[in-house]
Amino acid sequence: MFSISKAVAFIAFVGLALVLGCVALLQVTQAEASDQTVTVPAPEVPINSFGYQGVEGGYQDHIENVASTIPAQLQPALKGVTFVNGCHPWSTKELGACAYGTFDPAGWGADNSSGHKWANSIWVSSRAVTTGTLSDVLIHETGHAFAHQFFDDCYFPRQAETSVKQLLLAHFAHDRADAAELLADAFVVAYGTDTGTAHTYYLDSFN
Structure with a gap:
């Protein structure tokens, strides 16, 4: 079963990965240099060009502004990501x-x-905006992006047959919850600014 201690262990795990250079190496090859300022880029595809009725748009600017405050450690995962206010x-x-x-x-x-x-x-x-959970929702989704961008093809030397993402998902395995969602919630625990009222639906529901 999952416990909150796994979220704490996850934070240490990510720290170890950074120290070993696993994530740093990919950031050098796939993102901006670590000593440069990384900001959320403007959407390459205008949201009103999707032709999909689920695009709401009323909070588009606000969402992009809050996204620009996501911790610098996570920003490389947002390179080229388009933010859309909608369903x-x-x-x-x-x-x-x-x-x-x-x-x-x-x-x-x-x-x-x-x-x-x-x-x-x-x-x-x-x-997500009107309920005051925007920042945590953005970090949660950025957690998914980070795992996809940097952990899918990242391997520790002595576990070359299993990616870091697979190791993390195994660590967060739960019989009633999606391990990927628990992992994304752990990003909120690790990088959220208001830990007292963090919106971590999966950790709260299945801890």
């Missing part, structure tokens, strides 16, 4: 409701097709 089509279909947030690396549609214009995007609902 992601695939998540909405799966949940039957508008998700607070969704990271979509492949551009998934409601019909399970991929390759749509919103590939490499983070969608954030207006409800």
